[in-house]
Amino acid sequence: LLSGLSFYSVSEIETEFNFMDFLPDEMEEAQTINYLLDNFNFSSSSSNVLIEGEVATFSVLNAIFRSEDNMAAVRDVVKVGEKAETRSPLSVIHRYSLATSPSYIPEIGAIYDTTAPDTNGVPTTNVLDLMNALVAHPMTSGDALGVIHLSDGGELDAAIIRVTVHDASDGGKLLTEELNSAINPLKDLDDDGELDEAIVTDGPVLTYLTVTAMNSAGLQSVVATVIMAMILLMIVYFVFYRTVMVGLLSTLPIVMVIGWVFGSMFLLNIPLNVVTIMIAALTIGLGITYAIHISHRFLEDLETRPWKDALSNTVGHTGAALFGAAATTIGGFGMLTFSVLPPMA
Structure with a gap:
């Protein structure tokens, strides 16, 4: 239900591009430009x-x-x-x-x-x-x-x-x-x-239409990437393990996380633009590798262990390693909160 509501919120997210979003709020020059635009629009x-x-x-x-x-x-x-x-x-x-x-x-x-x-x-x-x-x-x-x-x-x-x-x-x-x-x-x-x-x-109209088209293309590419990754994993797992469900299940968490990302953007009133849409692309790139590691290790353990033991061993060993990798990645991207560019922060 939560994922469904998150995906519905994609259609409600504001799509915009404002060059002022790329200027640090604390800069005196940025504050001056904002004041002039708001009061004089010269x-x-x-x-x-x-x-x-x-x-x-x-x-x-x-x-x-x-x-x-x-x-x-x-x-x-x-x-x-x-x-x-x-x-x-x-x-x-x-x-x-x-x-x-x-x-x-x-x-x-x-x-x-x-x-x-x-x-x-x-x-x-x-x-x-x-x-x-x-x-x-x-x-x-x-x-x-x-x-x-x-x-x-x-x-x-x-x-x-x-x-x-x-x-x-x-x-x-x-x-x-x-x-x-x-x-x-x-x-x-x-x-x-x-x-x-x-x-x-022409003018601001053409800029708006161009940015909107870029955002739309970005969303379409995210959807296409997820579908292609799902199909590719289903084919690979069918060839090596004679199962397609694992490929489907491997991409399901990624789909849910993408939905949660867009849902969070809607709740926090973060607009969709050429910068923020990159988050979904990063989610796919990082998530698909983690999913492959987990599912492949589980299938390997399943050949010699009961499914409960295979699942426990996979989560305890590979899962712990991936958690550490994810934590360092989160920490690395967390440094962007100190960026002077508001969209990156």
């Missing part, structure tokens, strides 16, 4: 929303407007006034088309006036003509091609929303979730077939 980067498909349409520009409006409510997005700080095809259009803009260009503004903009300033007609003009004009092409992709065939087949974001203190998890929720208007067009794809990437 550092920033950018995440991008990639939009693929026919982007020169009213429905896409309207979805971009609604998505940018939603981004203003995202905690880690940098704000300018009450709006999110973004660069997109729509912001480029407004920069060069609105007479109130310092960068207003009359030729572009004249085309914009023919697009029958709605109350939000989103062009409703002649969108393709307007965006082609922005791409072709020598004074606007640089900005336009920074957020609009022109294919070799001259088609506008992709666009980007560049979102300025703070470096997320939680490793980007909340930012990823909130940005994905913010671009639901674009995802709706993707679902309806009007777009090929709308996806959030």
